[in-house]
Amino acid sequence: MKRDKPSAAHRSRCPLTAALDLIGDKWTLVILRDVMEGKHRYGEIQASPENIPTNILSNRLRRLVEEGIIEKHAYQERPLRHAYTLTQKGADLLPVLQQAARWGQKYVSNCDTPPDWFFRAKPKDVLGRQQTDRRRRS
Amino acid sequence: MKRDKPSAAHRSRCPLTAALDLIGDKWTLVILRDVMEGKHRYGEIQASPENIPTNILSNRLRRLVEEGIIEKHAYQERPLRHAYTLTQKGADLLPVLQQAARWGQKYVSNCDTPPDWFFRAKPKDVLGRQQTDRRRRS
Numbered sequence: 001m002k003r004d005k006p007s008a009a010h011r012s013r014c015p016l017t018a019a020l021d022l023i024g025d026k027w028t029l030v031i032l033r034d035v036m037e038g039k040h041r042y043g044e045i046q047a048s049p050e051n052i053p054t055n056i057l058s059n060r061l062r063r064l065v066e067e068g069i070i071e072k073h074a075y076q077e078r079p080l081r082h083a084y085t086l087t088q089k090g091a092d093l094l095p096v097l098q099q100a101a102r103w104g105q106k107y108v109s110n111c112d113t114p115p116d117w118f119f120r121a122k123p124k125d126v127l128g129r130q131q132t133d134r135r136r137r138s
Numbered sequence: 139m140k141r142d143k144p145s146a147a148h149r150s151r152c153p154l155t156a157a158l159d160l161i162g163d164k165w166t167l168v169i170l171r172d173v174m175e176g177k178h179r180y181g182e183i184q185a186s187p188e189n190i191p192t193n194i195l196s197n198r199l200r201r202l203v204e205e206g207i208i209e210k211h212a213y214q215e216r217p218l219r220h221a222y223t224l225t226q227k228g229a230d231l232l233p234v235l236q237q238a239a240r241w242g243q244k245y246v247s248n249c250d251t252p253p254d255w256f257f258r259a260k261p262k263d264v265l266g267r268q269q270t271d272r273r274r275r276s
Contacts, residue, residue, distance in 0.1 A: 012187040015242030015249040016235055017168055022246075023238070024164040030155055049150040089245055095237040097154055100161070103234060104153030107227055108160075111153040 019096075022067055027052055029097055031060055032090060035070060036097070036126050037115075038133055040083040069093070075137045083137060085130040091123040157234075160205055165190055167235055169198055170228060173208060174235070174264050175253075176271055178221040207231070213275045221275060223268040229261040 011017050023029060030052070034045045046057055061084060064070045069090040075083045098119055105111055117125075149155050161167060168190070172183045184195055199222060202208045207228040213221045236257055243249055255263075 010246070011164075011189070013248060013250040014168075014171070014187070014239075015246065015252065016171055016239040017188055017242070018246035018249050019238040019242035020164050020167060024162070024167070026149075026158050026162040029158060029162070030152075033152070033154055049152070050155055051149070092241055092244065096234065096241060099233040099237050100157040101152075101154040103230055104155070104157035106230065108148070108153065108156035110151060111156050112151040114153065 022069070023093065023096070025060075027056055027060055028064070029093070029100065031057070031064070032069070032086070032093055033097055035084055035086055035090070035130075036094065038129065040085060040133060040137070041081070042084075064090070073134070075134075083134070085134050086126060088123070088127060091127040091130070094121060094123045094126050160207070161231065161234070165194055165198055166202070167231070167238065169195070169202070170207070170224070170231055171235055173222055173224055173228070173268075174232065176267065178223060178271060178275070179219070180222075202228070211272070213272075221272070223272050224264060226261070226265060229265040229268070232259060232261045232264050 010021050023032075027050075030048070030050055031045055034048055039045050039048070042057065042061070046052060046054065061070070061072070065072050065084075067089075068087055070084045070086055072082050072084055075081055098121075101114055101118070105113070148159050161170075165188075168186070168188055169183055172186055177183050177186070180195065180199070184190060184192065199208070199210070203210050203222075205227075206225055208222045208224055210220050210222055213219055236259075239252055239256070243251070
C-alpha cells in the first residue's frame with residue numbers, strides 16, 4: 001500500500017486535513033469521477049461538460065500519478081498515447097465521491113441523477129472495471 | 139430544505155461537481171469539522187492546528203452562512219459575540235468528512251485517530267449536539 005511520507009506539506013495530523021491536502025479542490029474528484037466512468041485519456045476527460053482548463057488537467061493528472069492515485073501507461077506506441085487508470089488508493093476514494101454526490105443531489109437543484117452503478121459500486125468493482133478497460137485497450 | 143438555485147456558478151449538472159462548487163477546497167471541510175466538534179466561535183476555529191489564515195476563515199464562514207450550511211447567531215450582547223452552528227444541510231456533510239478521513243487514515247502516515255464518536259456518528263447526532271451547544275451558550 002502506498003502511503004505518503006510525513007511531510008511539511010500536511011497542515012496537521014488530522015486525517016481529514018491530510019486527505020484534503022491531496023484531494024481538496026474543485027477538480028481532482030471530477031477527474032477521478034471521469035476515470036472511474038471509463039474515461040481514461042486526456043482528451044476524453046477534457047471533453048467532459050465541466051470544461052476543465054488544460055493547464056489544470058495536466059497538473060492534476062501529474063500530481064495524481066505522483067501520489068499513486070492513478071497510473072499512467074502507454075496504450076499505443078506510434079504515435080505514443082497514454083491512458084490513466086485508478087490504483088487501489090484511487091478506487092478507495094469512491095465512497096468520498098458517492099457521499100459528496102449524494103449531498104449534491106439532495107441540496108443542489110437541477111442536478112442529473114448519476115448512472116445506476118455509481119451509488120451501488122464498491123471500490124473493488126471500480127478497480128475491476130479499470131483493469132478490464134486497460135486490457136481492452138492494450 | 140434549502141436548495142441552491144440553479145446558477146451559472148455550477149460547472150455542470152453533475153451532483154458531485156455541484157457539491158464541489160460549494161465544498162471543494164482545502165479549508166471548508168476543516169472548518170465544518172471544527173464546528174461539528176463543538177468549536178463554534180471564530181477564535182476557537184482559528185486556534186486549530188491548521189492555522190487557517192484569517193481572511194480565508196472570514197470568507198468561508200460568510201459563504202457557508204449564505205449557502206445555509208451553517209447559521210450565525212449572537213450569543214452575547216455586550217460586547218456582541220457570534221457563534222456558528224451547523225444546519226441540517228451542514229450536518230448532512232458528515233458522511234463526506236467521515237469517508238475523506240477514513241481515506242486519510244488509510245493512506246497518509248502519521249495521522250492521529252479521530253475521536254471515537256466521529257466515525258460512528260450520524261448527521262442527526264451532530265445536529266443534536268449543535269442544538270445542545272447552542273442552548274448551553276445562550
